[in-house]
Amino acid sequence: MKIINELKKRNIPIVKIDKSLNKYDDIIIFPEKLDKANKKLTKSGLPKQWNK
Amino acid sequence: MKLPKYQLSSSDKLLTFEFISEGNKGMIHKIVKYQATHYKNIYNLAFGDKDYSTGDIDDTSISNNGDSEKVLATVGSTLYAFTDKYPDFWIYATGSTVARTRLYRMGITKFYSEIAIDFEILGERNDDWEPFQKNSSYGGFLIKRKKN
Structure with missing residues (x-):
């Protein structure tokens, strides 16, 4: 209960690990969105803010 | 953000998340993916629908399941999980259309006072970056977890 209260306080969601999702980690599943992001x-x- | 959200599942590395949207079109599996860009420590946040039977991902579909705010809140909660594991990474996000980017901007504006406690948000306008201002029009967003 203490851990759950701490997670809630920090807005960290409780996430269930599903190993079947691991296969998506190393592949690009949204190629057009990634391409658009890189171009933008x-x-x-x-940001100039990073050079401060 | 104290909003209703869907239950999340994730890969071991917290790069890929999945949840199930439930609405007037039934149950739709959603995938949220943090993809490495060409720039060190900048990841692109993208999400789309997963075909449950084949595992194929469709990032162009418009499901209109009647739960957009809950979907956005759930995607927002993946930001907390991702940046909790990778606190030094920036996240770039934009919509697949101008209308969707506007929807994201409206969501950030609506909950800005809460979001800004934990995240630094920059908006992209005229090929430049500026601190996010409510109700300003942006082409994309860069978000980073604050070190509290």
Whole structure:
């Protein structure tokens, strides 16, 4: 109960580990979205805030 | 965020999450994936529908299951789980359409006071980044967990 209260306090969801999902970790399952993300990041560059 | 959310399952590395959306179109399996970009420590957040019988992922479908706020809240909760494990990573998110990006922006605006406690959020506008401002139009978002 103490752990659950701590998780709730920190907004951390209780996640059930499902090993059948491991196969998706090392493959790109949303290639167009990743491509779009890479193009946008290249166009915008990294935030100047990071150089502070 | 004290919103209704769906129960989450995850891979061992907390890079892939799954939950089941329940609504007027029945039960739809959703996949949330954090994908490494070309930039070190920046991951792209994407989600779509999983065909339960084949395991194939469809990131173009529009399910309209009548539970968009619960779906977004559940996707938001994966941010907490992912950044709890990878606190130094940035997450880039944008919608597959302008309308969807606007939907995400509206969600962030609605719960900004709570989200901003735990996350730094930058919005992308005119190919530049700025601290997120409510009701401003952005093309994408960069999010990072604050070190509290």
